[in-house]
Amino acid sequence: TATPLAAPHAHMLPLPVGWWQATYPWPEPPPGVQYSSPVQLVFCRAADGTTRLVFGCPPATGGTVVIPIQECYVVINSFSLVRADTGEPVDVQDFSASLDADSWCWGWSASLPAASMPLVRSPAIGDHVELVATLNGTPLHLVVERLARDRRFGEAWLKVSGRGRAAWLADPHAPVATRYNATARTARQLLDDALMVNGVSIGWDLDWRVTDWLVPAGSWSHTGTYMDAATRIAEAAGAYVQAHDTDQTLIILPRYPVAPWHWPTQTPDIDLPEDVCEVEGIEWQDKPAYNAVWIAGGEAGRRDRIRRAGTAADRNAQTIVDPLATDPAMTLQRGTAALGDTGRQAHITLRLPVLPETGIIRPGKLVRYTESGTARIGISRAVQIEQRFPELWQSIRLETHEHEPV
Template identity: 50%
Template sequence: MTASLVFRQPAVTSGRLVFGVDDGGSTGPVIPPVDLTLDGYFPDVEFTCELEYRSDTQRPMVASSQGGWQDAKHSPAGTAEQMQDAQKHPAGWQALWRKAANAGLPLRMPQPKVLQPDRRGTAGIYELAKRLHAAGRVDSQSGLPQHVWRLAAYEVALPDRLRVGFRHQDGLQDRRPQHTSRVQVALPWLVGLGTDFQEAAPSPVFWDSRFQPAAQPLVGISTPGGGGGPVIPPKDPPCYTPDPHLVFTSARALNGHLVFLCKVAVIAPPAHVVIPVRRAYIVRNTINLTRVDSGAEVQAHGFTMSLDYKSWTWSWSASLHHDAAPHLGRESNGDPAEFAVEVNGVPFRLRLERKGRDRRFLPQERWQVSGKGRAAILAAPWAPVLSFGNAEQRTAQQLAMEALTINGVSIGWDLDWQLQDWVVPGGAWALRGSYMDALNDIASAAGGYIQPHNTDRVLRVLPKYPVAPWDWPDVTPDFEIPSMAAEVEGTEFVDKPAYNRVFVGGQGIGVFGPMTRAGTPGDQIAPQVTHPLITAAGAQRQRAIAELADTGNQEIITLSLQVLPETGVILPGAFVRYAGEQTVMGIVRSTAINWTHPRLRQSLEIETHV
């Protein structure tokens, strides 16, 4: 290829080539030739370049100029890229954890055995009874010989006129040849007893037993009710009151099995805080808002704040007097203003994010403000987007603490860790996001969630279900509220599948397997759950409880009550027992404060299981 000079001006008659402006006498500046050199490393590269130079001067074509970099030869071989000539493999890319085959016999982990205490009745060592649905046990009766496989070895003995048949009572005192047992090899001694259950020494005057106190036998015959009568063993509390009718209170089993549970009457444990029943509850409601940096107090006409278990900080709003305008600006360092708020004496720290004039109450003008809690700075849009991970082995709590650092230096926040900790191998976890994104990911791996401290720079890491719902009757509630102190504002009926089994595990590394609720057939399988941080049995079990607990028939009860001195503001995660027409036990999922002078109420959403 050659380059051409294109002249747009008319040809000159003086025979000179003028580059630039022709002043009539001067030849003008002459542009020296420029050599262009292109250096680079291109493996077998073929390219074509074209250069056009326009000087806006008309000149006759007298010659052609050719640059050395233009003499490129066409190569028929072309350019071969090594990463392009890949052959398709019929197997494709395959992730190790994705191509698992369903096993007909699922794995059973030892941990599911502790998902629920065994509710079967406890048999006393003195019982000879057979389980009956409609009858109690007879503690001292002799069983039939054909049931010897269910009886203790020392309980089944054939009556013998020359022997004592019951080891729990004194026999006839005038007949003492020997004592024999069907389950032992006894030697015919006139004065001793050989047994597998004790080491007995020959004694001519008494028989020593491990199972009851023995006394020297008296002359004569012992009769029931006398001083030497039979020892009556203690009785276990019955599982139920005998009734000729079968009453089913649970949903029917889909596998055709009938599961009978011991329903022993359990007295509910007292709550940590019990609100007494009164004819009237009188509280002086106060809401105080004070700017932290200046100490200025602002007058509020109304105030609301709310928090639920899915949120990690408070949301609030207030209607302020028009005199509050000078106190609603930023702090001296440019940060949003921070307010110290007291709700009937309960302190909180809140950040101001928005303000606006409220002219609905003209001629009086108010300011409508809103914001979030202090933890808002840990999430978007205030917090930067960072990369998190663990190059070395760490515990989950250590990962959460490292997420609140920059180059190993703390950013000023601490954790109140209430989950069961577990070990995470190096390289198992990686995430890109804000500080709160990292904390939520770590907590949710084990079925936990994040809640803020009221005033301090502390985040509480809580389990969604500290105790599984099927064990709530044994839980000591944090608050017991009578119907006189609260009112039910609404009930939401939530029906979810009654799952009793779930497959939980990690991704790539860690543990994986089925987790089954104890005492159930495990025939209702929930959707599979995986997370990179489920690397140990502790995390697997906590996540399985959270998945299997949020199932079945539920009711979300909304209670409205005062902020009493005994309770203060009841936070999400607290257990509450409400004694109304029907006593219910549940866990608080959301809290909302609503104050319009002089009325102040807190509204609680409580999750209960039917």
């Protein structure tokens, strides 16, 4: 069947190659007009097994994104950098960005012609310019925090850098405040409260992906910025914070959604062959093979022993003391995170294109990587993007485990 395609007529431009997401800054359609989205131009495998060039074939939702073994992978890269407020384009010589499980937002840097200074530096002291970098259709909202100029004979360049827009919630942009709970609140409610001033929201939402738990009155006391409060509560749950790429949303993710010893039975998010990776590096680490840990709270807290099922639970990790250990849901999550980061591990670094099928592979994705017939499954912990026209690469780091049989 034919799939109708549409593009905003006001732009008089062809659709960009790759995905056209709803977040792309197209204008609102006229009354009665609806734009088709998403749109992709790719080779797609049909139900009868043939491969053909089709228009408007989106990837399957859910399941595993499988990258096939091919002699050649063709990716047409696209990159742009514009001001978030005016849409003015900014010339870029090179661009890089990185994100990992221990960093709550993107860090980035770029080299620009010195003539671009008015576009990236606010004339008002204390104000910072926001930019939007779009990499193969994926937008990132970024804050300019540092500028440096390098002038040589006949040329001058700016080195600009900063963080994602969640930088507004952290030092030095956010105020330091003292917080406590006079009444019983859930952990999520504590974080919702921390993102308020005098009971009014500062405009940031939560995408809460861990099990919530009740915190009795007087168990929560904290001094710091908004982001300090978010990372502290996430740490208690054995989780970490990731800011949304474009929206004012903080995502709370479990460090181990599934215990590593169960990964072989899980369906991975992405299946990568060695053929699509340009560079591979492996670092082996041997950590103590703990199989039990005590989680202890304060006066109103608990004292729970979390152990790996099916083991003798005879190798105890160091006791974790946390005032927020007030509920079995919390101690189980925190204990799973502690026991997950044990035993023999292989940290694999892969350099590959930003493919339409995978996009940017962010921390938290379960990835299966097959090398010389051996499949390893692990969770992505970091990604680094490097752009220098016409090339665009991503380097991801996977945490894989070699667990002893139980």
